[in-house]
Amino acid sequence: MSTNKDKLVIFDTTLRDGEQSPGASMTKDEKIRIARMLERMRVDVIEAGFAIASPGDFEAVQAVAEAVKDSRVCSLARAVGPDIIRAGEALKNANASRIHTFIATSPIHMKYKLQMEPEDVLRQAVEAVKTARQFTDDVEFSLEDGSRSEPEFMYRIIEAVINAGAGTINIPDTVGYGEPGEYGAMFKRVIESVPNSDKAIFSTHCHNDLGLAVANSLSAVMNGVRQVECTINGLGERAGNASLEEIVMAVRTRQDLYPVETQIDATHIVPTSRMVSSITGFPVQPNKAIVGANAFAHESGIHQDGVLKHRETYEIMRAQDVGWGHNRLVLGKHSGRAAVRARYEELGIHFEDAGEFQLIFERFKELADKKHEIFDEDLHSLVAGVEAPVEHFQLEDLEVRSKIGTLPQAHIRLLIEGESHRAEAYGSGPVDATFKAIESIADSKAELKLYSVNAVTQGTDSQGTVTVRLERDGRLVNGVGADTDILVASAQAYLDALNLLASGERKKKGV
Numbered sequence: 142m143s144t145n146k147d148k149l150v151i152f153d154t155t156l157r158d159g160e161q162s163p164g165a166s167m168t169k170d171e172k173i174r175i176a177r178m179l180e181r182m183r184v185d186v187i188e189a190g191f192a193i194a195s196p197g198d199f200e201a202v203q204a205v206a207e208a209v210k211d212s213r214v215c216s217l218a219r220a221v222g223p224d225i226i227r228a229g230e231a232l233k234n235a236n237a238s239r240i241h242t243f244i245a246t247s248p249i250h251m252k253y254k255l256q257m258e259p260e261d262v263l264r265q266a267v268e269a270v271k272t273a274r275q276f277t278d279d280v281e282f283s284l285e286d287g288s289r290s291e292p293e294f295m296y297r298i299i300e301a302v303i304n305a306g307a308g309t310i311n312i313p314d315t316v317g318y319g320e321p322g323e324y325g326a327m328f329k330r331v332i333e334s335v336p337n338s339d340k341a342i343f344s345t346h347c348h349n350d351l352g353l354a355v356a357n358s359l360s361a362v363m364n365g366v367r368q369v370e371c372t373i374n375g376l377g378e379r380a381g382n383a384s385l386e387e388i389v390m391a392v393r394t395r396q397d398l399y400p401v402e403t404q405i406d407a408t409h410i411v412p413t414s415r416m417v418s419s420i421t422g423f424p425v426q427p428n429k430a431i432v433g434a435n436a437f438a439h440e441s442g443i444h445q446d447g448v449l450k451h452r453e454t455y456e457i458m459r460a461q462d463v464g465w466g467h468n469r470l471v472l473g474k475h476s477g478r479a480a481v482r483a484r485y486e487e488l489g490i491h492f493e494d495a496g497e498f499q500l501i502f503e504r505f506k507e508l509a510d511k512k513h514e515i516f517d518e519d520l521h522s523l524v525a526g527v528e529a530p531v532e533h534f535q536l537e538d539l540e541v542r543s544k545i546g547t548l549p550q551a552h553i554r555l556l557i558e559g560e561s562h563r564a565e566a567y568g569s570g571p572v573d574a575t576f577k578a579i580e581s582i583a584d585s586k587a588e589l590k591l592y593s594v595n596a597v598t599q600g601t602d603s604q605g606t607v608t609v610r611l612e613r614d615g616r617l618v619n620g621v622g623a624d625t626d627i628l629v630a631s632a633q634a635y636l637d638a639l640n641l642l643a644s645g646e647r648k649k650k651g652v
C-alpha cells in the first residue's frame with residue numbers, strides 16, 4: 142500500500158442487509174463460514190446482524206463476534222436503549238466491535254413513521270450514541286433516509302452525534318433514488334458544512350433500485366467518503382446493495398483516479414462469491430462484473446487475438462487477481478485425509494469434531510470416484526450438504542426414466558428413522574417426478590418456492606449444485622444438494638429442505 146492515499150474502509154453487510162433479501166436466510170453456521178471468508182479477504186468491518194431482531198440473530202452476531210479476530214464485528218441497533226444494550230451484549234466477546242445505530246431523519250419518515258418532532262429525534266440520536274459508547278469506543282450513526290433529509294437539520298444532527306462520540310457517519314440512499322452527481326455533491330456539502338466533520342469518517346450505503354448503487358458509492362468516495370457499505374454479489378433488499386467486488390476492483394483498477402485504496406485481498410473474491418451464492422441459493426448472472434462466469438471470457442476472435450498478443454489490449458484486470466483459477470485444482474482420488482483437512486483449513490473451514498470430518502471425508506472419496514479433479518468449490522459444496530441438523534429423511538435409492546414422448550417416472554426409496562419406504566410418481570419432467578415421489582412419502586404440505594441448478598465447476602463431469610426452497614407456515618428453508626447426477630442432487634436438496642423443516646433450527650424469513 143502506498144502511503145499518500147487515504148484508506149477506504151470496506152464495511153460488508155452481506156450477513157445483515159444481504160440476509161434481508163427475501164429467501165436469502167442463513168443459519169448461524171453458514172454466517173460463521175461467510176464471516177471467516179470475509180475475514181480472510183481482510184474486510185475491515187463485518188456487520189453480522191441485527192441483534193435485537195430475534196434470538197437467532199442475537200446468537201449469530203455473538204457467534205461471528207467469537208469466530209472472527211481480524212475484522213471488526215458490528216451489530217445494527219435502532220436508536221433506542223434496549224436495541225443498543227442487546228447489540229452490546231452480543232458483541233461482548235469480540236476482539237474489535239462496533240455498534241451501528243440509526244434513526245430516520247427525513248421529514249416524511251419522522252412525521253409518519255416515528256411520529257416525532259425533529260428536536261426529539263436529535264435528542265434521541267445523541268442519547269443512543271452515548272449509550273452505545275458505553276459498550277464500545279467504535280460507534281457508527283446512520284441517518285435513515287438521509288439522502289431525503291433537510292440539509293440544515295442533517296448538519297445539526299451530525300454535529301451533535303459526532304460530539305456525542307460517533308466515529309462514523311453513514312448517509313444511506315435507503316430507497317435507491319440517488320443519482321451519482323447529486324449524491325456525491327450532497328456529501329461534499331455535508332462535509333463542508335458540519336463544523337466537526339473532520340472528527341468522523343463519512344460512509345455510504347446505497348441500494349441498487351436504479352442500478353446505480355456502485356456508481357453512487359464511488360461518486361461519494363470522490364467527494365470525501367471513506368467507508369463504503371456493500372455486500373458480496375450485491376446481495377440485499379429489493380435490487381440489492383452496492384457490490385463489494387465491484388467497488389474494490391474499481392478503486393484498484395483506477396488508481397489513477399481514486400484518492401483511496403483498500404486493504405482487501407482480492408484473490409478471495411471469487412471463492413467468497415461462490416460460497417454466498419451456494420448458501421443463499423441466489424445464482425450469479427454469467428455477465429456479472431468480476432464474479433460472473435463470463436466476466437473474463439473473451440469470446441470474439443478479434444478480442445482473443447488481442448489478448449494473446451498483449452493482455453492489456455482488452456483485459457483491464459487479471460482473472461487470477463480476483464480468485465479465478467486461483468488454487469482451484471487441489472485434490473483427487475488419491476488425496477489423503479491430512480491433505481483434505483489441510484485444504485479445508487486453508488479455506489477457513491474448521492471441523493469441531495472428528496465425526497463431522499469423517500462424514501465429509503467419506504463424501505469426498507465418493508465424489509473423487511466420479512470426478513477426477515476436486516476443486517475448492519466442490520469442497521464447499523460437500524460441506525454445504527452436511528449441515529442438515531437432523532437426517533430425518535435419507536435417500537436410499539433413486540431411479541428415473543425419461544424418454545421423449547412419454548411421461549417421466551421416478552422410483553424412490555427413502556430411509557425414515559431406519560425404515561425403508563418406497564414410492565413412484567409421474568411428473569411433467571424428471572425433477573418434478575422425483576419431487577412428487579418424495580412427497581408421496583413425506584406429505585410435507587410445504588410449498589416449493591424456488592428450484593435452481595448450478596454447475597459447481599466447468600465441464601460435464603462437474604457437480605451440479607441444486608437449491609430447493611420450501612415454505613411451510615410462513616417458514617422458509619433452503620435445502621442444498623450436490624452431485625455429479627443432477628437428479629440425485631435435486632432429490633438430496635429436496636430432502637435437505639424437508640430435514641430443515643423437521644428440525645428445530647429455524648431459518649428465519651427475511652424481514
Ligand SMILES: [Zn+2]
Nearest residue numbers: 158346348378
Ligand atoms: Zn440497506
